[in-house]
Amino acid sequence: MSHPQPALLAEQLWSPVQNSALWLAWWLHGLVATDAVIDAVNATQSSGAEHQILFPDAREDLARARSLHTGVTEVLRAARAATAQAPTGVAEQPLVSLVLAGPGQVPPLPANTAASRAVSRRGAGLLLAGGDSQRHHVVVPSASEGLVTWEWFQVEGPLPAVVAHSLGEAEELLRQAVEQATSQVSAAGVGRVGGGVDPRLAVGTLADAFGLPGLPPGVPRRAEQLMARADMVAAIVAVARRSEVGASADPYVLPLLRAVRTARMVAVDYAQREIVR
Structure with a gap:
């Protein structure tokens, strides 16, 4: 691939x-x-x-x-x-x-x-x-x-119909994606994904790389938590690809990004609906 x-x-x-x-x-x-x-x-x-x-x-x-x-x-x-x-x-x-x-x-x-x-x-x-x-x-x-x-x-023209996810559903998608990737990596004998590096450090590295200013004041706590969870899962992917297993873990960890993308879109959508409620 x-x-x-x-x-x-x-x-x-x-x-x-x-x-x-x-x-x-x-x-x-x-x-x-x-x-x-x-x-x-x-x-x-x-x-x-x-x-x-x-x-x-x-x-x-x-x-x-x-x-x-x-x-x-x-x-x-x-x-x-x-x-x-x-x-x-x-x-x-x-x-x-x-x-x-x-x-x-x-x-x-x-x-x-x-x-x-x-x-x-x-x-x-x-x-x-x-x-x-x-x-x-x-x-x-x-x-x-x-x-x-x-x-x-x-x-x-009209926007295409998409499957709408609640925050809870998006969180569950992330959880399932992590569990499935972990199981697949283990079954394939790829090795320990992450090489012992704390994913939280990878989150910090990504933040430093992009110079992100954080979120505006008043973002709903649930949306903020979902984005933080997405950041952590993204960090797992980053750590895996920087570890000794490298790109060999891609078939198992890159599908996680679909759940990450969905979570981010859901969180941004939810946050705006809450401020006009």
Whole structure:
């Protein structure tokens, strides 16, 4: 089997877009100041970098530019405009949804669209709700060499039906995934996954690598706990691949990432529904 590249695997383990989604949502709901969200986004997506908004699927007749060099403020302004008419409520689509993809898991977006392909390529994106249920905005951020690029797509049509998980179900999926991977590793005689390294240290290493600013104030405790659990499972994968067994454990531990991605998306969704309850 082919193995994920280190950079892509790192993004699958701990996506900075998760934290960006919550900070942006909190700002759109008026729960944090603009300066706070700018600092958080800069910390998450490479501090001090230039920002660029790209419209890869923009038609030539659109008035706006296909490329715009800007700052975080302009990104926020665009997000505010996109969600201005979106209804808010427990039963409504959250203003900002986290959309993740990886091996064996397609993003919850209309298939065969530029937005879906971009999220599949990068592994993570943001789905912004609007006033029209048949039109959505998808933003896919990526940082490289001092430049943060925000690919901005407009998706037409209904979103595909997805299986909705509660926090408890997402937690159970994580537990089952860990148990199954442990059993498979043991049965295959791969050896002790992790090499004796404490997964909590791997969590710290991942946090240091991404410079994550943490979560905005007031994130519901249950959502925070689910994301922490996802971090721990992601750390198990990181520890396994850094241990003496290395990539030989991939067939057993990489499927854990599906449960991790599901948990992160559920937590972001739950957190926003709680703040409008």
